[in-house]
Amino acid sequence: MGGLWNTIIFQPLLNLLLFLYALIGRNFGLAVIVFTVLVRLVTLPITTQQMRSAKASQDMQPKLAELQQKYKNDKEKLAQEQMKLYKESGVSPLGCVVPMLIQLPVWFGLYQSITAALPQNPLQLLNLAQHIYSRFPLLSNLMPASLIPLNPKFLWLNLGRPDPYYIIPILTVATMWVQQKMTTPTNADPQQKAMSQSMELTMPLMFGYITLSLASGLGLYFVATNVVGIIQQYRTSGLGSLASVFTKIGKPAETPRRKGKSDERTKKQQ
Amino acid sequence: MRKLSVVIVLLLVLATVLGGCAANTATPSWSSLFVAGEILYSGSQVGRVYALNAASAAEIWQFPTASEKSGKGALYAAPLLLDGTLYIGSYDNHLYALDANTGSQRWVFSSTGPIIADSVIADGMLYVASNDHKLYALDAATGLKKWEFAAGNWIWGRPAVAAGKVYVASFDHKLYCLDAVDGSKEWEFKAGAAFPGGPTVADGVVYCGAMDNKVYALDASTGVMRWEFETGNWVWASPVLVDGTVYVASLDKTVYALDAATRVERWRFSADGIIRATPAFADGLLYVGTEAGTLQVLDAANGQPKWSFKAAAAIHTSPVVAGGAVYITTYGDTVYALDATTGVQRWSVTPSNRK
Numbered sequence: 001m002g003g004l005w006n007t008i009i010f011q012p013l014l015n016l017l018l019f020l021y022a023l024i025g026r027n028f029g030l031a032v033i034v035f036t037v038l039v040r041l042v043t044l045p046i047t048t049q050q051m052r053s054a055k056a057s058q059d060m061q062p063k064l065a066e067l068q069q070k071y072k073n074d075k076e077k078l079a080q081e082q083m084k085l086y087k088e089s090g091v092s093p094l095g096c097v098v099p100m101l102i103q104l105p106v107w108f109g110l111y112q113s114i115t116a117a118l119p120q121n122p123l124q125l126l127n128l129a130q131h132i133y134s135r136f137p138l139l140s141n142l143m144p145a146s147l148i149p150l151n152p153k154f155l156w157l158n159l160g161r162p163d164p165y166y167i168i169p170i171l172t173v174a175t176m177w178v179q180q181k182m183t184t185p186t187n188a189d190p191q192q193k194a195m196s197q198s199m200e201l202t203m204p205l206m207f208g209y210i211t212l213s214l215a216s217g218l219g220l221y222f223v224a225t226n227v228v229g230i231i232q233q234y235r236t237s238g239l240g241s242l243a244s245v246f247t248k249i250g251k252p253a254e255t256p257r258r259k260g261k262s263d264e265r266t267k268k269q270q
Numbered sequence: 271m272r273k274l275s276v277v278i279v280l281l282l283v284l285a286t287v288l289g290g291c292a293a294n295t296a297t298p299s300w301s302s303l304f305v306a307g308e309i310l311y312s313g314s315q316v317g318r319v320y321a322l323n324a325a326s327a328a329e330i331w332q333f334p335t336a337s338e339k340s341g342k343g344a345l346y347a348a349p350l351l352l353d354g355t356l357y358i359g360s361y362d363n364h365l366y367a368l369d370a371n372t373g374s375q376r377w378v379f380s381s382t383g384p385i386i387a388d389s390v391i392a393d394g395m396l397y398v399a400s401n402d403h404k405l406y407a408l409d410a411a412t413g414l415k416k417w418e419f420a421a422g423n424w425i426w427g428r429p430a431v432a433a434g435k436v437y438v439a440s441f442d443h444k445l446y447c448l449d450a451v452d453g454s455k456e457w458e459f460k461a462g463a464a465f466p467g468g469p470t471v472a473d474g475v476v477y478c479g480a481m482d483n484k485v486y487a488l489d490a491s492t493g494v495m496r497w498e499f500e501t502g503n504w505v506w507a508s509p510v511l512v513d514g515t516v517y518v519a520s521l522d523k524t525v526y527a528l529d530a531a532t533r534v535e536r537w538r539f540s541a542d543g544i545i546r547a548t549p550a551f552a553d554g555l556l557y558v559g560t561e562a563g564t565l566q567v568l569d570a571a572n573g574q575p576k577w578s579f580k581a582a583a584a585i586h587t588s589p590v591v592a593g594g595a596v597y598i599t600t601y602g603d604t605v606y607a608l609d610a611t612t613g614v615q616r617w618s619v620t621p622s623n624r625k
Binding site for chain 1: 298299300344346361384386423424426441443462463464466481482483503504506521544546561586
């Protein structure tokens with residue numbers, strides 16, 4: 001299983017990262033950012049499907065709330081009606097979970113690659129030696145091994161070490177919170193709403209805390225992937241619940257929800 | 271609701287895995303051995319130095335380094351003994367000089383980076399290489415610094431000293447020849463990739479392996495390349511030179527025996543795992559430790575296997591042959607003593623696990 005994982009996910013991602021490093025002037029920070037954007041582009045169809053599904057689910061919330069109110073004393077009937085509604089709307093209840101499951105190995109692979117590419121001690125270098133290709137497909141005159149050890153300097157960061165100024169953990173928390181806020185559906189059910197709100201805060205803080213002690217290269221990856229996710233989310237379904245934040249802080253919510261491509265598609269279908 | 275729960279679980283799994291990695295700040299290591307007379311000295315992953323009776327494995331003393339106290343212990347470098355003092359470099363940036371009989375600290379030298387390379391002593395000078403890119407020359411008796419030389423990157427390989435010169439290889443792709451007295455640079459040679467291991471000097475030639483899969487033979491006085499030989503993967507182990515033959519162990523799982531003058535291949539042996547450690551030579555036999563945990567013993571004349579021993583974990587460091595026994599240590603710090611001729615196990619012990 002480990003061998004299959006290495007061959008299919010880890011090694012291709014690791015060597016792609018090294019290839020980008022060689023291509024982009026041996027700047028590991030830029031390589032991580034380009035690497036993240038590229039991987040996000042490749043997984044774009046999956047994430048778009050996930051976002052559309054999330055949005056469709058979000059649009060269904062008022063109807064679901066109605067059903068909950070209507071059948072609050074009959075759980076069985078409620079479940080039946082909910083399923084019926086999902087079916088009629090063409091939305092799968094697990095619509096956004098399956099794409100996430102597909103992407104999870106890629107996330108782990110990315111994480112593993114960034115960690116492995118910056119060996120700090122002999123055991124880590126020995127591990128890297130066993131996963132690095134002997135030649136790059138397009139740059140056959142360049143040995144990946146000749147790039148090691150990579151230059152870990154990027155802006156104020158040593159990407160193999162935690163950020164001494166905590167800027168990367170703060171950016172991780174902020175970008176993850178924004179993305180979560182844009183993704184979380186507006187729930188009518190108070191219990192679900194409380195849970196969503198708790199998640200919106202807990203997950204970014206948890207990742208921020210983890211980033212405090214991780215190599216900042218990984219933090220940079222978290223920030224980059226969140227920023228790409230935010231742009232992608234905005235293009236698909238607008239600001240989502242983030243719009244309400246702008247309203248609350250007294251600023252006029254510019255466009256509560258950008259008219260995304262999915263809206264046009266839905267309109268056409270109607 | 272169920273959907274949200276699944277998402278929460280997935281994110282928590284992700285956070286736990288990432289967090290687990292982050293929390294694991296302790297640096298693992300491979301320990302190395304040194305045997306002198308009846309005492310075997312070993313480093314350990316936890317940062318503790320052990321002195322054991324080489325015949326019985328009974329503990330004589332143990333010394334906790336600063337890295338052990340900080341919980342980030344790791345001793346990669348091999349201990350080194352001279353005139354009753356045991357020297358060992360640590361991942362905690364320090365080089366410790368200990369009383370070899372009692373384990374008490376005599377002095378300590380601080381560099382500004384982890385010390386991974388084995389140290390070497392010649393003419394009363396101790397040469398210590400560090401991850402701070404520097405090679406330090408210290409008075410072996412007092413630890414006082416005589417000079418330092420800055421390379422362009424880490425130095426993980428043991429320096430070699432011969433005829434008043436110090437040879438040191440670095441991750442900056444360069445091998446340097448320095449004056450042993452004042453550290454001034456005599457020449458440098460640039461390879462196609464980093465030098466992860468140290469050089470070997472014999473008969474006016476410097477041999478060193480690199481991450482471009484090659485082993486180089488250079489003129490020791492000028493640095494001019496005499497020949498190069500390409501293997502199938504990185505050459506991390508130091509080449510071993512015996513009677514006109516260079517033995518090269520590579521991460522391609524192969525041991526090559528080359529004519530030292532002409533680089534003509536005499537034989538090659540395919541092992542069961544990658545070979546990181548420098549092989550040991552004694553009495554016509556070559557002792558080779560592999561990542562698969564096998565100690566493979568070969569006839570140095572023709573590469574024929576004599577016997578092998580399977581340990582429970584990877585062998586990353588050089589076997590030591592002394593007093594009719596061969597000693598190996600594996601990942602996880604288990605030390606084995608085997609009969610050097612037959613491979614029969616005499617004892618094994620994991621010093622850090624002893625109550």
